[in-house]
Amino acid sequence: MEYLYTIIILVGLYVVLASSFNLVIGYAGLISIAHPVFYAIGAYGSALLARDFGWPAPLAMLAGALLAVAASILLALPSLRVSGDYLLIASIGFQLGLLEIIKNVSWTGGAGGLTNIPAAFAPSTPHWVYAVIVVVVAALSVLAVRAVAHGAYGRAMSALRDDELAFSMLGRNAVAMKVGSFALGCGLAGFAGALYAHQFRYLAPDQFEILQSSAILTMVVVGGLRTTWGPVVGAVMLQALPQAITFMNLPPSLLGPLQGLLFTGLVLVFMFIRPQGLIPAADVWTGAKEAHDVGRR
Amino acid sequence: MLSADIIAQILWTSLATSSYAVLFALAFALVLKVNRVFNFAQAAMMTVSFYAAHATVALAGLPSWLGFLAALAGSLAIALLIEVLGFRTLRRRRAAQMFVFIFTLIISELVAYIAMLVFGTWPATIFPSLFWPVTLVGGIAVSAWDLPAVGAMLLAVAALFGFLRFARMGQFMVAVSDNPDLAELYGIAKERVFLFAMVISALLVALAMFLYGTRAQVQPTTSIELMLFAIAATIIGGIGNLWGAAITALLLGVVQNASVLFIPSEWQGFLLYVFLFLAIVFFPNGIRLPQRSRRLTRKTPTPTLDASPTSDPQKV
Amino acid sequence: MSAVVEIRGLEKRFGGIVVADGIDLTLTAGRVLGLIGPNGAGKTSLFNLISGVVRPDAGSVRLDGRPLDGMKMHQRARLGLSRTWQNLRLFPSLSVLDNLMVAPRRYAGESLLRLAFFPGVVRQAEAESRRKALQILERTGLADVANKPAGGLTFGQQKLVGVARALMNDARCLLLDEPMAGVEGQAYQTIQNVVRDLAASGVAVCVVEHNVAFIRDLCDEGVFMFAGRVLARGAVADLIADPRLTELYFGT
Ligand SMILES: Nc1ncnc2c1ncn2[C@@H]1O[C@H](COP(=O)(O)OP(=O)(O)OP(=O)(O)O)[C@@H](O)[C@H]1O
Numbered sequence: 001m002e003y004l005y006t007i008i009i010l011v012g013l014y015v016v017l018a019s020s021f022n023l024v025i026g027y028a029g030l031i032s033i034a035h036p037v038f039y040a041i042g043a044y045g046s047a048l049l050a051r052d053f054g055w056p057a058p059l060a061m062l063a064g065a066l067l068a069v070a071a072s073i074l075l076a077l078p079s080l081r082v083s084g085d086y087l088l089i090a091s092i093g094f095q096l097g098l099l100e101i102i103k104n105v106s107w108t109g110g111a112g113g114l115t116n117i118p119a120a121f122a123p124s125t126p127h128w129v130y131a132v133i134v135v136v137v138a139a140l141s142v143l144a145v146r147a148v149a150h151g152a153y154g155r156a157m158s159a160l161r162d163d164e165l166a167f168s169m170l171g172r173n174a175v176a177m178k179v180g181s182f183a184l185g186c187g188l189a190g191f192a193g194a195l196y197a198h199q200f201r202y203l204a205p206d207q208f209e210i211l212q213s214s215a216i217l218t219m220v221v222v223g224g225l226r227t228t229w230g231p232v233v234g235a236v237m238l239q240a241l242p243q244a245i246t247f248m249n250l251p252p253s254l255l256g257p258l259q260g261l262l263f264t265g266l267v268l269v270f271m272f273i274r275p276q277g278l279i280p281a282a283d284v285w286t287g288a289k290e291a292h293d294v295g296r297r
Numbered sequence: 298m299l300s301a302d303i304i305a306q307i308l309w310t311s312l313a314t315s316s317y318a319v320l321f322a323l324a325f326a327l328v329l330k331v332n333r334v335f336n337f338a339q340a341a342m343m344t345v346s347f348y349a350a351h352a353t354v355a356l357a358g359l360p361s362w363l364g365f366l367a368a369l370a371g372s373l374a375i376a377l378l379i380e381v382l383g384f385r386t387l388r389r390r391r392a393a394q395m396f397v398f399i400f401t402l403i404i405s406e407l408v409a410y411i412a413m414l415v416f417g418t419w420p421a422t423i424f425p426s427l428f429w430p431v432t433l434v435g436g437i438a439v440s441a442w443d444l445p446a447v448g449a450m451l452l453a454v455a456a457l458f459g460f461l462r463f464a465r466m467g468q469f470m471v472a473v474s475d476n477p478d479l480a481e482l483y484g485i486a487k488e489r490v491f492l493f494a495m496v497i498s499a500l501l502v503a504l505a506m507f508l509y510g511t512r513a514q515v516q517p518t519t520s521i522e523l524m525l526f527a528i529a530a531t532i533i534g535g536i537g538n539l540w541g542a543a544i545t546a547l548l549l550g551v552v553q554n555a556s557v558l559f560i561p562s563e564w565q566g567f568l569l570y571v572f573l574f575l576a577i578v579f580f581p582n583g584i585r586l587p588q589r590s591r592r593l594t595r596k597t598p599t600p601t602l603d604a605s606p607t608s609d610p611q612k613v
Numbered sequence: 614m615s616a617v618v619e620i621r622g623l624e625k626r627f628g629g630i631v632v633a634d635g636i637d638l639t640l641t642a643g644r645v646l647g648l649i650g651p652n653g654a655g656k657t658s659l660f661n662l663i664s665g666v667v668r669p670d671a672g673s674v675r676l677d678g679r680p681l682d683g684m685k686m687h688q689r690a691r692l693g694l695s696r697t698w699q700n701l702r703l704f705p706s707l708s709v710l711d712n713l714m715v716a717p718r719r720y721a722g723e724s725l726l727r728l729a730f731f732p733g734v735v736r737q738a739e740a741e742s743r744r745k746a747l748q749i750l751e752r753t754g755l756a757d758v759a760n761k762p763a764g765g766l767t768f769g770q771q772k773l774v775g776v777a778r779a780l781m782n783d784a785r786c787l788l789l790d791e792p793m794a795g796v797e798g799q800a801y802q803t804i805q806n807v808v809r810d811l812a813a814s815g816v817a818v819c820v821v822e823h824n825v826a827f828i829r830d831l832c833d834e835g836v837f838m839f840a841g842r843v844l845a846r847g848a849v850a851d852l853i854a855d856p857r858l859t860e861l862y863f864g865t
């Protein structure tokens with residue numbers, strides 16, 4: 001039972017990660033691989049605030065998410081000012097650079113990891129409570145991304161992806177819109193990180209490496225870019241698949257690379273054989289009222 | 298503490314280590330200039346060429362020149378695969394820029410994971426020892442690695458320069474990079490030019506990686522960091538400016554080596570990310586040097602009232 | 614009659630090509646100005662300079678007395694500058710109606726904070742903009758295709774959508790770049806009527822067009838551009854009649 005809750009929590013967190021990454025890379029069309037690092041910022045931020053400054057867990061979690069928002073704006077503003085291409089390069093540098101810092105300073109626990117993170121609830125609380133909370137957060141994230149993508153904001157994001165010049169000439173602020181959607185996506189990832197930290201109570205920098213980036217990217221690309229349910233399907237499927245490999249009792253030195261191979265290989269296969277993913281997106285943007293049939297065609 | 302000897306030593310070491318850095322930067326900048334692709338798959342070419350040499354020399358015990366050939370072959374094979382199966386398909390489909398980015402990056406990661414599975418994650422080398430005999434030349438320690446490495450780099454750079462300047466294919470490359478559509482009009486086959494740029498980039502990468510692997514340990518993830526250095530140099534050097542990228546790689550090498558004096562060693566690696574950020578924030582379009590009149594600028598006379606503009610009478 | 618757009622000493626060159634060579638021009642409220650000149654004269658470039666797509670080397674542009682220099686495109690649009698594009702630039706993944714609905718001068722749904730905290734305000738603004746978009750589509754004869762993807766229309770219809778989209782701004786100044794190219798039939802009269810109504814309501818309009826009949830019918834005044842310079846200004850009929858200009862135009 002315990003194991004089942006853990007799986008539910010992990011799947012739920014990946015649903016949040018994949019949906020929010022879909023907002024960034026799919027709807028906003030911003031290429032970043034640093035999504036796991038915002039997950040890390042939320043996790044470390046919340047964990048340290050709760051552990052070393054005694055903040056209550058819910059407050060620390062919110063602060064962790066806001067920290068991720070702030071960091072994402074810091075990353076996006078200078079790189080997006082120039083052109084979208086630079087965001088990807090900046091994101092690679094940001095991810096590797098920040099992990100380098102986490103590994104090298106003592107107050108994050110260094111490469112050995114951060115331990116003794118306070119739990120969110122007293123030990124007497126039944127374990128299913130946290131699983132329910134995570135599932136609710138996951139559902140809310142999916143709905144929030146969907147609402148944003150199929151509302152007035154989503155219409156504008158769609159236009160921006162089509163033609164940035166024409167978009168700007170209509171009086172829309174393209175940079176603000178890109179930074180805004182990036183910050184929202186990264187904030188959700190940060191919140192997921194905070195939820196992770198107070199449940200598993202241990203964080204290590206390798207959990208947020210590029211392997212994670214490929215995992216999340218795979219979930220979105222395989223599930224279906226720019227669809228509500230694609231990333232959810234991708235997250236559930238790809239979280240279950242590596243679990244199956246875990247059962248094969250491989251040594252960890254093989255397990256990581258094998259998972260990585262699986263993720264990257266799947267992205268390649270889908271990219272060339274079924275670029276639209278399992279759930280293809282509609283060609284034309286639809287507003288909220290018509291949104292229920294998006295992705296089912 | 299900052300004696301002339303130390304400065305001279307730092308400059309020499311920087312020059313020596315820049316041998317591979319310059320080549321990585323040139324390889325990256327060339328593909329960016331000609332194919333207009335941020336080729337993050339360069340890291341895959343680097344990883345494959347290193348492990349090909351490692352397998353040949355360190356594991357199979359074959360002579361080092363065979364190792365070098367293996368590095369060349371590995372790098373070329375990957376480059377051709379990427380171009381023929383990847384880039385061509387994506388171009389044909391007019392895939393969004395995002396897919397090209399994802400593709401190149403994923404290839405590099407895929408190759409890194411394969412390398413981890415086959416060779417493990419621990420550091421490896423080409424030769425059993427990384428130690429090279431050192432001679433003192435006027436107070437500067439010069440290792441037996443330095444001179445051949447710098448020599449090889451200079452030769453490669455000269456060959457590239459000569460190729461772009463004098464060979465027909467090289468001139469085509471410059472033409473395509475200046476204006477792909479115009480080049481098409483003149484019957485320059487773009488596909489072949491793109492392929493050729495990848496081939497040259499692969500050769501440069503193989504040489505550079507062989508040099509690197511004879512001097513330092515390599516892990517499957519090393520290539521990505523080496524590539525980031527090349528990217529920083531390419532951006533600061535001014536996108537589309539090959540020699541700017543090469544010189545920037547050299548200068549960044551000097552800064553990195555000199556930083557030993559000021560920064561604790563565990564933070565050395567971090568400097569790379571600082572470069573990358575400075576490049577993106579402050580020099581997104583490269584450092585602007587005073588404009589020299591460029592050789593390739595088309596000279597168009599300022600239109601005057603007497604000029605005869607072409608127009609389509611149908612439209613009136 | 615007040616000047617809406619004042620252009621003074623505008624200069625721009627691309628390498629050796631001079632696209633603006635000291636242009637002085639005033640667009641007046643309620644008047645339609647026709648801009649004619651051969652291909653490559655710098656007409657589109659002038660629009661690009663006014664709207665902020667391209668930065669000038671020298672000179673200034675004012676809108677209602679406010680200097681626009683250094684402003685970004687979206688800032689200029691928010692001050693009431695609207696334009697169409699020679700090569701359409703619609704949003705193909707949006708329906709015709711949605712193409713118009715991203716175009717109002719103020720777009721409430723642009724801010725995530727407003728969406729989160731004042732969803733009512735956004736909903737109301739959306740309803741308002743929808744009403745207005747439908748009205749414009751009705752007026753431009755596009756009501757039937759309102760829900761079709763913009764990319765799937767005929768070229769002429771797409772051209773009309775471009776004009777209709779530019780109307781959403783309630784602009785002080787409207788720049789139309791070859792609205793008639795590739796358009797035929799019914800649309801001729803539609804565009805004429807729409808532009809006239811607009812001018813009557815006090816908007817300053819500038820039209821680039823190679824269709825001289827269209828310009829003559831529509832414009833109060835014409836300007837002849839050549840090689841980045843304004844060579845003549847006057848009644849369109851006079852400009853067309855001038856043999857020197859005709860010669861420059863056809864390059865005989
Ligand atoms: N961004 C640019 N870079 C370089 N040259 C440019 C640029 N924009 C325009 N030009 C050149 O400036 C000249 C004027 O172009 P412009 O588009 O303004 O002409 P036009 O009067 O609109 O012609 P047409 O009637 O064909 O639309 C052309 O020779 C064009 O090639």
Ligand SMILES: [Mg+2]
Pocket residue numbers: 656657658699790
């Ligand atoms: Mg034009």
